[in-house]
Amino acid sequence: MKVTFNKNQEIVKTIQEGLKQTGGYCPCKRERTEDNKCMCTEFKQQIKDKDFEGYCHCMLYYKSK
DSSP, X not given: XXXXXXXXXXXXXXXXXXXXXXXSBOTTXXXXXXXXXXXOHXXXXXHHOTTOOEEOTTSSEEEEO
16 A cells, blocks of 8 residues: 555646645635545545545545555
8 A cells, every 4th residue: 555646746736735725724625624634534534445546535645555
Protein backbone atom coordinates (compact mmCIF):
# COMPACT_ATOMS: atom_id res chain seq x y z
CA MET A 1 0.00 0.00 0.00
CA LYS A 2 1.30 3.41 -0.96
CA VAL A 3 -0.22 6.91 -0.89
CA THR A 4 1.23 9.44 -3.33
CA PHE A 5 0.32 12.77 -4.85
CA ASN A 6 -1.55 12.78 -8.13
CA LYS A 7 0.93 12.55 -11.02
CA ASN A 8 -0.80 15.53 -12.69
CA GLN A 9 1.14 18.45 -11.22
CA GLU A 10 -1.48 20.98 -12.35
CA ILE A 11 -4.13 19.25 -10.21
CA VAL A 12 -1.74 19.08 -7.25
CA LYS A 13 -0.92 22.78 -7.58
CA THR A 14 -4.59 23.79 -7.86
CA ILE A 15 -5.68 21.72 -4.86
CA GLN A 16 -2.75 22.91 -2.73
CA GLU A 17 -3.64 26.53 -3.52
CA GLY A 18 -7.24 25.77 -2.53
CA LEU A 19 -6.05 24.23 0.73
CA LYS A 20 -4.13 27.40 1.55
CA GLN A 21 -7.23 29.53 0.88
CA THR A 22 -9.45 27.33 3.07
CA GLY A 23 -7.05 26.89 5.95
CA GLY A 24 -6.43 23.22 5.19
CA TYR A 25 -10.00 22.16 4.49
CA CYS A 26 -10.78 20.22 1.33
CA PRO A 27 -11.55 22.86 -1.30
CA CYS A 28 -13.89 20.41 -3.04
CA LYS A 29 -16.29 20.19 -0.09
CA ARG A 30 -18.58 22.95 1.11
CA GLU A 31 -18.62 22.16 4.81
CA ARG A 32 -15.68 23.22 6.94
CA THR A 33 -15.63 20.40 9.50
CA GLU A 34 -12.82 18.40 11.02
CA ASP A 35 -13.87 15.47 8.80
CA ASN A 36 -13.06 17.63 5.76
CA LYS A 37 -9.63 18.77 6.97
CA CYS A 38 -6.95 17.45 4.60
CA MET A 39 -6.25 14.50 4.68
CA CYS A 40 -10.00 14.03 5.08
CA THR A 41 -11.64 11.32 7.16
CA GLU A 42 -13.23 9.82 4.05
CA PHE A 43 -9.83 9.14 2.46
CA LYS A 44 -8.29 7.93 5.73
CA GLN A 45 -11.04 5.29 5.85
CA GLN A 46 -10.39 4.38 2.21
CA ILE A 47 -6.68 3.96 3.02
CA LYS A 48 -7.59 1.43 5.70
CA ASP A 49 -9.60 -0.60 3.17
CA LYS A 50 -7.11 -3.11 1.75
CA ASP A 51 -9.24 -3.52 -1.39
CA PHE A 52 -9.49 0.19 -2.21
CA GLU A 53 -7.29 1.67 -4.90
CA GLY A 54 -7.88 5.17 -6.24
CA TYR A 55 -7.95 8.89 -5.63
CA CYS A 56 -9.22 10.87 -2.68
CA HIS A 57 -12.30 13.03 -3.26
CA CYS A 58 -10.37 16.03 -4.61
CA MET A 59 -7.85 13.89 -6.51
CA LEU A 60 -4.83 15.24 -4.61
CA TYR A 61 -3.79 11.83 -3.29
CA TYR A 62 -3.74 8.38 -4.85
CA LYS A 63 -3.71 5.12 -2.91
CA SER A 64 -2.28 2.10 -4.68
CA LYS A 65 -2.45 -1.48 -3.41
